[in-house]
Amino acid sequence: MLTRRAALMGAAGIAALPVLAKAAKAEEIMDTSHAAPVDLSSLKRIKRKLVRPPMVHEHEQVAPAEPRIVEFEMQIVEKEIEVDDGAHLQAMTFNGSIPGPMMVVHEGDYVELTLFNSPENLMQHNIDFHAATGALGGGSLTLVNPGEKTKLRFKATRPGTFVYHCAPGGPMIPWHVVSGMAGCIMVLPRDGLKDPEGNPVRYDRVFYIGENDFYIPKDENGDYKRFADVGESYPDTLEVMNGLIPSHVVFNGKVGALTGDNALHASQGEKVLFVHSQANRDTRPHLIGGHGDLVWERGKFNNPPQRDLETWFIAGGSAGAMLYEFLQPGVYAYVNHNLIEAVNLGATAHVVVEGDWNNDLMEQVQAPVEYDAAYEGKTALP
Template sequence: MTRFVNPGLVPTSRRNVLRGSVLAGAAAVTGGFATSAAAMPKHVPAPTPRMPGAQIIQAQADAQARAPSPDLSGYVRVKQEMVAPPFAPVHEQVATGDPKIVEVTLETQERLMVVDEDTGASVWALTYNGSVPGPLIIVHQGDYVEITLRNPQDSVMEHNVDFHASTGALGGGGLTHVFPGEEAVLRWKATKPGVFTYHCAPGGAMIPYHVCHGMNGTVMVLPRDGLKDGQGNPLTYDSIAYIGEQDYYLPRDENGDFKTYEAAGDDYPDSLDAMRTLTPTHSVFNGAVGALTGDAALRANVGETVLMIHNQANRDTRPHLIGGHGNFVWEAGSFSDAPQTGLESWFIRGGSAGAAMYTFEQPGVYAYVNHNLIEAALLGATAHFVVEGDWDNALMEQVVAPRTFEI
């Protein structure tokens, strides 16, 4: 029977495992009191109950617990092995057979990550499976996604997951609250094809705190017969480049240097102050400045088609492939709609994912950027594709090399 965790009912021994900031955030969504103000760390505000939303969430949990489960006896179960971004799990572009139950395990990990080696900026990242963004999940329309969400015993925070691709209970966020040492299993049906954000949403101010500490990822729900252009012709790709754009709001000290913290959650009040400015200190791809450049650059060959999946769980962004285009673009992420074609840049709304397909025609280094060039050049939102193959002078040719000239 599914249970909705009310932190006000957590035994005292369990409360002592968790930091007060976590319990304050959880209390904000459930309306429960986590613990007394006197028992909480000094840097964390006392929890307060909130709105009748908690009763609505509890009613949803109770209703689904009473409802009959669907007959899944005819479904084949398959386990999808998660891989770290920018890569994609093994999958079929066109589904074979009937819809399946796709089993996925996400484990929350709170880990110290370097954001920018040059400045020493670091963050206690809150992650799914240890990466920013969380791993890409790929299923087909009509499949069931069965998520096991695990929160290790050595965590200090409560976590959950809200799938924008799912229907009901705050995207599953209302049914997946797990404390350290707990796991929950959620099953939802992939009814809408497209690319969708998922993220942690414990409640209150802890929602942006978790999202802006890296706890977000993407689900791709492919049509069963694969991707199509506007005329219904099939579109296929050779590889996927999965890019998660992350805005960080890292606190600074009185000298302007980035602060460091001993443990996850210790930066909570400072981070809230930094986030209230709405001005990120960093806007990066896949967790850190330079994470997809140099030796870690994305790679392709001339003639290969790459599906670029771009997720931004919090802010608007404008991807652009310098030297290339979006041949087919699902800007709003919906595969139910015909793709736009031939775009120079495309717009990804905050809290969503989008996809663009491009076939490389020339070798060289392509910069994939947020075309807010301030964020690309100064805040870190840049990746590189290194493409190998033969140059085509019919597409571009340097007629005269740079030289001096006389007026």
């Protein structure tokens, strides 16, 4: 009889099999069954339904006095996605979206996640929370085969924005991450966000931007390859990955995911919290036409935010947060300010803001007209 693990290994493809076998032994699976039990029966439990990014599930900005156990459910889905016209990725995802959905809790709360690995999947998966303490962020306690589920609980001890990602061991870790398996958790201070002077800060809405670098192979004719399943894609994808040059750098899973009909929307006067994660590479977000009023560049709310940044830095494997009050209507471009990656590879989002134009902030004094170059403009030169 064919065992689940044998089927898993076979389905991944002959070329990938030695690597997968090695990866299964790459990280120790911890046994914590002998640890002293913890009695949390007095704590209130609440359930949060995760939503598809860039939106974020309902949550309070200021927490009740007592910590709670916040329950989430998340399903791992392997599926093909179209990153751009003609470019398809055999993706691995949390809850079917890239990035995985954002979770929000408060410092001192307990996060309790039930993680399902769909039986249709081919791969082992787990979850590593950068917000958690011990057991490789929970990765050593959550490794599940297709058709299995697991439940992990951890205490959110540090406020901030943090990446989570799949980390099943060895060379599987970078492959799963750049195939889409990363998301973000935000741990708010119990009394909410504060400005540098310690004054309360509130936001009207949250936009979650997950940035991904993809490595999609091409054939001898320069056309993007397409694969039958995620296992078949591994050898060719690994070759591109090891070259360290992404084929695409995108927000929320594909080129144009947050532009055009998919653009984000806000109103003049609204304060918007942008949470930006990148699980693999450094990036430099910038809001064209706006500023970072308050920026937690490394995403950690125990540290005072910086003010008035034009561009900020998100280190690979981390998430940052920026608050901006939109003062003018119009279309704002939110980009990775490596402009080659923003324009040519896809790392651009648009925010459409409704409202009334304020000429005091900016005015077109004269519309473009032709001028007499024989007499005008010469005084501009040194």
